[in-house]
Amino acid sequence: MNVIQPNWPAPANIHGFTTTRLGGVSEAPYDSFNLGDHVGDSEAHVSQNRQLLAECFNLPSSPIWLRQIHSPVCVKANASHLHNEADGSYSRTPGEVCAVLTADCLPILICNKQGSEVAALHGGWRGLFAGIIANALTMLDSSPEELLVWLGPAIGPNAFEVGPEVRDNFISLIPTLAEAFKPGNGDRWYGDIYGIARQQCQALGITAIYGGNYCTVSTPDLFYSYRRDGTTGRMASLIWMT
Numbered sequence: 001m002n003v004i005q006p007n008w009p010a011p012a013n014i015h016g017f018t019t020t021r022l023g024g025v026s027e028a029p030y031d032s033f034n035l036g037d038h039v040g041d042s043e044a045h046v047s048q049n050r051q052l053l054a055e056c057f058n059l060p061s062s063p064i065w066l067r068q069i070h071s072p073v074c075v076k077a078n079a080s081h082l083h084n085e086a087d088g089s090y091s092r093t094p095g096e097v098c099a100v101l102t103a104d105c106l107p108i109l110i111c112n113k114q115g116s117e118v119a120a121l122h123g124g125w126r127g128l129f130a131g132i133i134a135n136a137l138t139m140l141d142s143s144p145e146e147l148l149v150w151l152g153p154a155i156g157p158n159a160f161e162v163g164p165e166v167r168d169n170f171i172s173l174i175p176t177l178a179e180a181f182k183p184g185n186g187d188r189w190y191g192d193i194y195g196i197a198r199q200q201c202q203a204l205g206i207t208a209i210y211g212g213n214y215c216t217v218s219t220p221d222l223f224y225s226y227r228r229d230g231t232t233g234r235m236a237s238l239i240w241m242t
Helices: 043-056 127-130 131-137 163-171 175-180 193-203
Strands: 014-019 088-091 099-102 105-113 119-125 147-151 181-183 189-191 208-212 234-240
Touching: 043 088, 043 099, 088 099, 088 131, 088 193, 099 105, 099 119, 099 131, 105 189, 105 193, 105 234, 119 127, 119 131, 119 193, 127 131, 127 193, 131 193, 147 181, 147 193, 175 181, 175 193
Parallel strands: 147 208
Antiparallel strands: 014 234, 088 119, 099 234, 105 119, 105 147, 181 189
């Protein structure tokens, strides 16, 4: 089964990856390893794909799947928060699996250098603007200098066209985020969601930032993309400790 492994110097007890669209049982347009249960795919196929995920990667427990709503909410990755409305989860307990689903939005995996806490965040532009990274850091015990961040596969800077209000909103937060946008068609702009997240991490004191070199939209053989296809599946980004 094809997955994207983080290129970061995480401790040996930290395990994480992002799935691709390859290796499952779902039929078009969800072909084939769709893990999203909210996109119109067969419930049986999603369930079978999630079982394959658990078996192929020897997951220590069932992932804590969230009901993602483009919010800054980050919750503890335990069964009491399963299917809660949230866009991130964190854990300091070995064996708890944090998980987020994406198909253009930015999956963000976080661990500390000691290997004692992890988090997974769903970073759409709304969640990033609302402060999901900053909110997640308030849930973690580690200082920003102790954290490693990996930016998983997301929409690339040549495909993420947004209106001027989106650019204006981000510049109101951090003026140098103007660097993350370049002119698009008419009054629209192309946004670099990786650049936005990097600058937000840096503003919070995080310096160990990795990843950010994929484009889901332009890689249809490997990734789902909502912007490209509309009706489509979802990849999962997971992280846990042993």
